[in-house]
Amino acid sequence: MSLKLLALAGVATAALVAPVGAQVAKPAPVATLVTSVDIPYQQFTLKNGLRVIVHTDRKAPVVAVSVWYDVGSKHEPQGRTGFAHLFEHLMFNGSENAPGDFFAPLKEVGATDFNGTTSFDRTNYFETVPAAALERALFLESDRMGHLTGAITQGVLDEQRGVVQNEKRQGDNQPYGLVQYKLFGGLFPADTPYGHTPIGSMADLDRASLADVKDWFRSHYGPNNAVLVLAGDVDAATAKPLVEKYFGDIKTGPKSVLPTVTVPTLAAPxxxxxxxxxxxxxxxxxxxxxxxxxxxxxxxxxxxxxxxxxxxxxxxxxxxxxxxxxxxxxxxxxxxxxxxxxxxxxxxxxxxxxxxxxxxxxxxxxxxxxxxxxxxxxxxxxxxxxxxxxxGYESVGGFGGKAVALAGGALYANDPGxxxxxxxxxxxxxxxxxxxxxxxxxxxxxxxxxxxxGERDKYEEAVVPPAVAVKPAAETPVKGTRAGGIPAVGTLTGLAFPAVERARLSNGIELVYARRDAVPITQAVLSFDAGYAADVADKLGTQQLTLSVMDEGTRTLDGIALAEARERLGASIGTGTSLDRTTLSMSVPSANLTPAVALFADIARNPAFADEEVGRVRNQQLAGIQQELTSPQGLGNRVIGKLINGDTPYGKAMGGGDPKAVAALTRADLIAFQQAWLRPDKAKIFVVSDRPLAEVRAVLDRGFGDWTAQGPAGVKSFPTTRTPLTPKIVLVDRPNSPQSLILAGQRTGLKGSDDMLVFNTANDALGGSFLSRINMDLREEKHWSYGAGGRFQTAAFDAPYGISAGVQADKTGPSITALQQDVTQFVTTKPMTQTEFGLAIDGGIRALPGSFETSGAVLGAMQQNDLLKRPDDYYATITRRYGALTLPQLNTAIAGVIDVKKFTWVVVGDAKTVKPQLDSLGLPVEVVSAASVAGLPVVPVTPLAAKAK
Structure with missing residues (x-):
């Protein structure tokens, strides 16, 4: 390995320590790592053809339930594009024996990681449930497999068609959002199985009739066309009678025919x-x-x-x-x-x-x-x-856990292993x-x-048609006939949150540790009391550039050698920022812990900040800011954050920063920030590992134990009083957007160290979950949005309330009116109901084992508890906290802090379409250009000589 020594002129002596020798230690052989990957399973097949695979993992009292159907967009004929994805949505709208939204009975039992996806090759549905709720999950999955069509009415079809079309608009509305259509259209002939994307076309979705979608279901969603995987706190002996009970009577259906596919070759470039x-x-x-x-x-x-x-x-x-x-x-x-x-x-x-x-x-x-x-x-x-x-295989389910590995192998290759x-x-x-x-x-x-x-060429999908009104049901939903109804839940096992231990390195850095041995991985976070709040007020973007350059070379390793060293260890080392904290993180197979920590410490302690790298990465950051200003979310977040938090250090959170300031940043600026904020007296180390605390501490002590701080530390200053806000609407003009992004924010007077459990539990019914009133109104009832919600944005010294919704452009004004009504009713005439209270409490408690199944989730909770001054056993005792909450307490609490009349609104959309809708809402409307959001015109990228061969 060739090491390029980087110039150190101007670096303070205190920043230098002896090289830690990360490049010397040898990583564990690949073969050693491969042997640790094992997902043992058993399988059986029902008489109707349903293939069932069971993997036992007792680390947490949860079971991942994953159903994969052999139907995707490649099976769609011409004129029926988007049907597989549309049906993925329809199958969440309730079945004959479980009417209503599919998520409600899952939320009641505390399901986590529940969703569905559609690809070219398959449609899958998955949820992770407490082991005691497995029977309920099997009932629900079997009911939508065998008893669905009677529950699909014209109203349900129109509703989910609108949701899917807004999902498409949301994707199309992003920079480069249309590229996928060009790529698949350019490589694959349109009349071949891979010639269109799973989202389909607006026109085909509009043409879908009730008879069409029911015929589509009958043709593809039978048990013999599916694989069911159960992974977690279950075994085959327990699973088989339950699967037989709920799926055994479903009739065999047609089997999907594998289309003929050949790899096309272009005749010419x-x-x-x-x-x-x-x-x-x-x-x-x-x-x-x-x-x-x-x-x-x-x-x-x-x-x-x-x-x-x-x-x-x-x-x-x-x-x-x-x-x-x-x-x-x-x-x-x-x-x-x-x-x-x-x-x-x-x-x-x-x-x-x-x-x-x-x-x-x-x-x-x-x-x-x-x-x-x-x-x-x-x-x-x-x-x-x-x-x-x-x-990835630490998780039993979700988007990439062990159930996914088994199901994919079975469906695609007839081999779960x-x-x-x-x-x-x-x-x-x-x-x-x-x-x-x-x-x-x-x-x-x-x-x-x-x-x-340039201006986008007109294209069919960008045309926003008049919203399709939900027609009266063309038929009455079929009443369920399965005896017994939705199964009750058995005795639930509570969360066993790992014990958190604290120790100190030789120099006093605190180590916060928890042991998890499900996978041989160590995850560590070096957390500094800095964050966006510590960014340099007149040089916003300093922190991001500092972090980016730290990863591009140390005193002994240039950027290439540093990247190669990480890769040889299988280590993931990165940086992150929240409002309050700046972090360096590491995840590595524990067999490579010692050399990985040496490398981790080298990055934290010995960044070279080479002038050449500063210039290059600065240009990348400037380009990133410019791209941020073409994104609806990037534009909206800059505006709403400045409006709500502009008089506090949290107002410094402006994406990649101020382009004019970033363009002028120097190496000295980065060194000054690092020495003031990224230093041992502002640091704590959080670790979750399968290795014991004594071993972890010893390794960390070798890397960080002799690190000392030099010079004055940075100081944050939060105001005791704040300038009142005048409610208004700021419209960021983004011409020809097929969808508008609506953001709203309000100061609450709360801060993260308050008892936010009270407010977050109350908000579960207003905006905090899929079943919340905000989402159910804009998405499920009006189908103007793919998703909407609200939450308390918790930081150490503040907790404003914010709302976010992407809505079709022609419904921007009505959507704000609907949001105002939803919030007003919730805090006045229609507060949280007993049913919503039960869902929030029971769902919150029952979801705990699934929420903390992985080491990463535990690591995140440890950091959050520390930041918000919670006890280390906060989650071990949270069930008792939930149990002490009352409905009147929640309603009184949230009504006391949320007032829609105090909301400031930001809309990112096409002003010519949107402004007339906003002018009638009774609030002043201020129209700004996207360029003005960051004080542009855009600062030119700093010239650098380009070397072309």
């Missing part, structure tokens, strides 16, 4: 340009390649990661670090069941000729195809891949095998798309 509201040009080069079951899949995956998936990837090192032609690059292999896509992407640094970047992408790829990867590159990819699987073969295939890759696969597929003609700034 295709180069297209599209316009979008973007701050930087994006170039993406794409190839259709084989899918996940092909022998070349693992080689393409490894090759893509070497090329553009590592922090030290070929593209990153060349185009971002050395030549400074791009601010972000990536490459990778996306594997679908029958086909795949290989993509190379670059975000061009503003001021650089995109043609130069495109040429360099081709040259770097050509060199990769000529020489192939090195053995060291492959080893780093393998280690990162295995470490990622270990982390396929995850082992995938890891083995990655571990078996060599430079020759990767080079051969890449040459086989990436020497074919590519589809290149360049996205430039």
């Amino acid at each position: 295709v180069n297209e340009v599209m316009k979008d509201r973007v701050a930087a040009v994006m170039i993406t080069k794409n190839w259709a390649v084989p899918g996940m079951l092909d022998p070349d899949a693992a080689a393409l995956d490894v090759g893509g990661t070497v090329l553009g998936g590592l922090a030290s990837s070929r593209l990153d090192n060349a185009l971002v670090r050395k030549e400074k032609l791009a601010v972000n690059v990536s490459a990778g292999y996306s594997d679908m069941a029958q086909i795949g896509m290989f993509t190379i992407r670059a975000i061009v640094r503003p001021g650089v000729d995109p043609a130069v970047v495109s040429k360099r992408l081709d040259e770097i790829l050509a060199d990769f195809l000529k020489t192939g990867p090195t053995a060291d590159e492959i080893q780093r990819v393998q280690t990162q891949a295995v470490a990622g699987r270990i982390r 396929r995850y082992k073969k995938e890891l083995a295939a990655i571990a078996a890759q060599t430079p020759a095998s990767v080079k051969a696969a890449a040459t086989r597929w990436l020497t074919r003609p590519a589809y290149t798309l360049t996205v430039v700034d």
